[in-house]
Amino acid sequence: MMKVMKKWMKFIPLATLLVAPIAESQAAESRISILYTNAARDRNGGDPQIRSRLRTRIQVTNRTSRQSRANFSLRVSRTRRIGYNERGLTLLGNLNDLRGGGSTQNESSLRNDALREERDRRSDLVSVITTERGGGGVSNAVGWANTPGFYSATNADFLGNSQNMPHELGHNFNGAHDQAHRLSDGLHTVMWASLQSRWTQHYSNPNIRRSGIVTGTNSRNNAARMRGRDQTNANRF
């Protein structure tokens, strides 16, 4: 979950850590299907525009993983516009529908769309883009995802230039919020839970520095949480 919060927060001193080298290894590849609604398309100016933005968001996610040595990568198996119409529900409702645990259960069109992507396209992850917000008592949430898990729901207004999708997909790979750790005043990692203007394309890793600043701590180490968490649906069907 990511919340919108623009106010400055107090500077938190960085921990000092020794840097140890980590062996490079081949990133595990997961296939992702991205589904978006008509309203999401309209918010982004058309099909070519939203598709281009989604492509870029996946590239940013992969770059973030690579720079952080989180050791996962995504390949888009399909990007598809779907017939689901926003009904004044929430992103959390969307996520529950994707999982088949929503109020409408298996009758949900989102669940049917997700199953089609998983079975027919062999996709490991399914992400849906809608214009809905919030849920679960957090009215301003702009994304929800399983941690870890296969599904995410993100708001269509945050595809242009934000960490929203890399953040939600990071949850799918077991990423946790880095709330107690920020790189410097106003600069934060992708798993910081609030959208802000200054972010660096890193998941926290105490062994990686960005502009001389260590990007994680022993307790804020999303790269370690994510490594080996390649999501695959190979055994699900």
Ligand SMILES: [Zn+2]
């Ligand atoms: Zn989050």
